[in-house]
Amino acid sequence: xxxxxxxxxxxxxxxxxxxxxxxxxxxxxxxxxxxLCDELNHHADLTLGWGHLTVRTTTHDxxxxxxxKDHALAARVDDLMDGETKGxxxxxxxxxxxxxxxxxxxxxxxxxxxxxxxxxxxSAKALxxxxxxxxKSGCLDRCEEGPSAVVYPEATWWTLPDSTEEAxxxxxxxx
Ligand code: FES
Numbered sequence: 001x002x003x004x005x006x007x008x009x010x011x012x013x014x015x016x017x018x019x020x021x022x023x024x025x026x027x028x029x030x031x032x033x034x035x036l037c038d039e040l041n042h043h044a045d046l047t048l049g050w051g052h053l054t055v056r057t058t059t060h061d062x063x064x065x066x067x068x069k070d071h072a073l074a075a076r077v078d079d080l081m082d083g084e085t086k087g088x089x090x091x092x093x094x095x096x097x098x099x100x101x102x103x104x105x106x107x108x109x110x111x112x113x114x115x116x117x118x119x120x121x122x123s124a125k126a127l128x129x130x131x132x133x134x135x136k137s138g139c140l141d142r143c144e145e146g147p148s149a150v151v152y153p154e155a156t157w158w159t160l161p162d163s164t165e166e167a168x169x170x171x172x173x174x175x
Pocket of ligand 1 (some may be wrong): 070095096098106107109126138139140141142143147148
């Protein structure tokens with residue numbers, strides 16, 4: 001896979017393209033990015049062809065301009081595609097979002113998601129899963145469910161248990 005060096009701002013949108021060895025690889029990347037857009041509730045335009053994929057993101061409700069939402073999506077797409085080039089088979093995004101005391105909605109960081117993420121990382125390492133990347137994420141909008149994580153490319157959602165031992169055991173499913 002080859003990518004243009006960075007995102008370009010083109011006519012009020014951030015845009016980046018990648019080339020692949022075949023259409024199946026490009027389609028797989030498009031599928032992963034689509035799941036990411038659903039997760040962030042911010043939907044980019046994807047142009048898919050034989051061996052190439054272009055992602056274009058703008059904020060329609062701000063008048064088709066580039067906003068923080070687009071930069072956040074671009075950063076997450078980069079993480080995902082970076083993992084592709086490094087050969088990661090799976091990505092686990094763990095929400096570390098923290099809301100202030102007394103906020104209307106609960107937040108994962110206040111329910112121990114950092115410790116749980118570290119337990120997942122240690123477990124993946126202990127199991128020799130070098131092709132599984134466990135990393136932090138912003139709010140996944142499942143705040144009421146408990147500490148949340150999502151596994152790509154299959155977009156499986158996890159509500160992490162309270163105990164780090166039980167959370168670590170989840171990684172067994174990623175073999
Ligand atoms: S704060 Fe973690 S899902 Fe919203």
